Amino acid sequence: xxxxxxxxxxxxxxxxxxxxxxxxxxxxxxxxxxxxxxxxxxxxxxxxxxxxxxxxxxxxxxxxxxxxxxxxxxxxxxxxxxxxxxxxxxxxxxxxxxxxxxxxxxxxxxxxxxxxxxxxxxxxxxxxxxxxxxxxxxxxxxxxxxxxxxxxxxxxxxxxxxxxxxxxxxxxxxxxxxxxxxxxxxxxxxxxxxxxxxxxxxxxxxxxxxxxxxxxxxxxx
Amino acid sequence: xxxxxxxxxxxxxxxxxxxxxxxxxxxxxxxxxxxxxxxxxxxxxxxxxxxxxxxxxxxxxxxxxxxxxxxxxxxxxxxxxxxxxxxxxxxxxxxxxxxxxxxxxxxxxxxxxxxxxxxxxxxxxxxxxxxxxxxxxxxxxxxxxxxxxxxxxxxxxxxxxxxxxxxxxxxxxxxxxxxxxxxxxxxxxxxxxxxxxxxxxxxxxxxxxxxxxxxxxxxxx
DNA sequence: AAAAAAGTCAAACGTTTGTTTAAATCATTC
DNA sequence: GAATGATTTAAACAAACGTTTGACTTTTTT
Numbered sequence: 001x002x003x004x005x006x007x008x009x010x011x012x013x014x015x016x017x018x019x020x021x022x023x024x025x026x027x028x029x030x031x032x033x034x035x036x037x038x039x040x041x042x043x044x045x046x047x048x049x050x051x052x053x054x055x056x057x058x059x060x061x062x063x064x065x066x067x068x069x070x071x072x073x074x075x076x077x078x079x080x081x082x083x084x085x086x087x088x089x090x091x092x093x094x095x096x097x098x099x100x101x102x103x104x105x106x107x108x109x110x111x112x113x114x115x116x117x118x119x120x121x122x123x124x125x126x127x128x129x130x131x132x133x134x135x136x137x138x139x140x141x142x143x144x145x146x147x148x149x150x151x152x153x154x155x156x157x158x159x160x161x162x163x164x165x166x167x168x169x170x171x172x173x174x175x176x177x178x179x180x181x182x183x184x185x186x187x188x189x190x191x192x193x194x195x196x197x198x199x200x201x202x203x204x205x206x207x208x209x210x211x212x213x214x215x216x217x218x219x220x221x
Numbered sequence: 222x223x224x225x226x227x228x229x230x231x232x233x234x235x236x237x238x239x240x241x242x243x244x245x246x247x248x249x250x251x252x253x254x255x256x257x258x259x260x261x262x263x264x265x266x267x268x269x270x271x272x273x274x275x276x277x278x279x280x281x282x283x284x285x286x287x288x289x290x291x292x293x294x295x296x297x298x299x300x301x302x303x304x305x306x307x308x309x310x311x312x313x314x315x316x317x318x319x320x321x322x323x324x325x326x327x328x329x330x331x332x333x334x335x336x337x338x339x340x341x342x343x344x345x346x347x348x349x350x351x352x353x354x355x356x357x358x359x360x361x362x363x364x365x366x367x368x369x370x371x372x373x374x375x376x377x378x379x380x381x382x383x384x385x386x387x388x389x390x391x392x393x394x395x396x397x398x399x400x401x402x403x404x405x406x407x408x409x410x411x412x413x414x415x416x417x418x419x420x421x422x423x424x425x426x427x428x429x430x431x432x433x434x435x436x437x438x439x440x441x442x
Numbered sequence: 443a444a445a446a447a448a449g450t451c452a453a454a455c456g457t458t459t460g461t462t463t464a465a466a467t468c469a470t471t472c
Numbered sequence: 473g474a475a476t477g478a479t480t481t482a483a484a485c486a487a488a489c490g491t492t493t494g495a496c497t498t499t500t501t502t
Contacts, residue, residue: 011479027347029250033460043481048461050479125346126248128402135406143407163408164423168393171400175392181349182391185356186364187384202385209434210427232449254490264451269491271449 014040024114027122066138072101091153103200121178235261245335248343287359293322312374324421342399390428
């Protein structure tokens, strides 16, 4: 009867939306089911009813979000191939196709809302074993497609070298957004990470330069 | 009388050592005081006796570890300035001075032991508010010294640009070690992050290239 | 050797956690 | 419109958590 929050009836969706915000904000362990259900205005037991366990709720959440990012990444990669059809693509559009969908994957309409990189960054460091499963199922296939595309674009870079550098690129994408508070502190307020397009552009520049860096022979103090 | 573990009496040190290993492995929230004291072979209450609270134990731990890394970093930076005395230094030695002490800050003699980047990576994403305190107290001063040195080494890079790129460098150093399991999966076992010198070298290459990357005007899809 | 201080210990404290239960309510079907 | 299945609800569950307590032992000081 009353037009308050829970009248919408889609309890499942409300739980997912609260969970993704809170998980991205504070991680898995620090976010209790009571926090989630309270924020979602639903009963505590409904999480277990709809998802089974807390962990399966997280799994479902990641499944949703990563699938969306994956689709966008592959679509953009396809467009790369089309645009310069026949010849091997340039590096930058490929990196752009990988970076942009993840960086701009925000949820909620608020300015200071949480995002996919923040969520994944949290879970990655908090539950590495769990994340390995997710990696095999969701990340690996897409990453291998991009690795292949990059290998064609910069054949002068050694294959083993490329594994390292692509790994660095992924670390960078997740961390740059997930730890963006440091940028504010470091620059004493001169830079912030709010502008998504700016963040993506800087990331792309940095990653492209890193991937094409000349290899230096082993010699250091 | 018996020569078992706790006869050494340096309870405080044993707690610190267990804590740093377990915190680096599983983070703060997922590591209970009972895990720590069990691994250290000491009584549960001794943590509160010696450190007050769990959080202050962590603070003490970070204080120790970061101070050590800071000293090494500044000493190496001093050596940079000496070596090419008078003229502005090159970028690479500066980056090297920043990267190496952190990457090789391992504890324990086992091969697969945890390290400072892993610890900091965990706490950074898990307790950002707490980490801001630590940042102001420990990281900020050293980072500003390095920022200045880098600015002299690559004056052609815009100052605001440099904040971004140094932020990326820090993200990279922490994440490359903390998330090193991905490298194994990505390369299907062809690369691992066990070799510290190799890791440091690849990081230095990537970061130097990223910092000196040519700025590209804003245009993207 | 007595007194004082520092450290250790087992037990218990009150909270909070994820999950389960069984009754109540809603929606749909016959 | 009664019956059936799906969903919501309040209450309780055992387990684990960080912390405190007070008696006990060790070490240091006088």
